[in-house]
Amino acid sequence: MKVLTTRFGELSVNKEDVIRFKEGILGFEEHKNFFIVDPNDNTLILWLQSTDTPNIAFPMIEPQIFKSDYFPVLMPSDMSSIDLEETSDARVYSILTIPADYTQMSANLKAPIVVNVKKNIGKQIVLQDNRMLVKHEMYKELKLAISSHATSDDRRRTMQTPIRTLSNQNSNPMAANEAESINPAELTNAKTAMTNSESN
């Protein structure tokens, strides 16, 4: 099928390459169907292009390219939301913002786009891990990654982002990262307060 795009003109897209986002992208819930455009410009930046709206296209990149220690952890509910049975069937991308001063570019590590490549279902999944940044500045990391590889194919070979599921993890990321975890003593105090207020 033919798809009109603002950035790339008219593109022809195979129906089987269309990725269905049942819930859209956060803030853009009305757009459900996208495909990935690789402009082959040696930046390794891809575009998540809407099939129905020419000017809806999000720049994105596989985070493993610039951050080799990025390990998103999916909850069982995340897995089922994109019909994912095996983590190896998933590809992970981070949406980029590229301002006029592109050295301030940033990647969203907190809410990656996760695509089930077997079924072509995608979702922007908000990770529970509170250490992940919505705006992770990464110009220097990207520049370094690109200049340290000979060809873009070399880079692509090394850049699959491994994902983990909660069930493979020993620790609960929520407990480990919740900034304001509750001190049990406070709960005890709260109970005491409740008893007092009832007796009053």
Add this chain to the structure above:
Amino acid sequence: MLVLTRKLGESIAIDDHIKIVVVQIKGKQVRLGIKAPKETKIHREEVYLAIQDQNVQALESTPESMSGLTQDLNNKK
């Protein structure tokens, strides 16, 4: 929206497994304790707003900044 009044130490149960306790009330701030199964996702609403904002900015990446970046990244110096 359902509105409930709770005192310090009182809680709200959602379904069978989620419990929200008022842990502390200090001036305009309320601290809530949340007990939920570990697969439950819990975020401050600002997280979602920040992500939506980032998505809007992502769309605004201009061809000029893109071509500047492309040239820069292709220049290995």
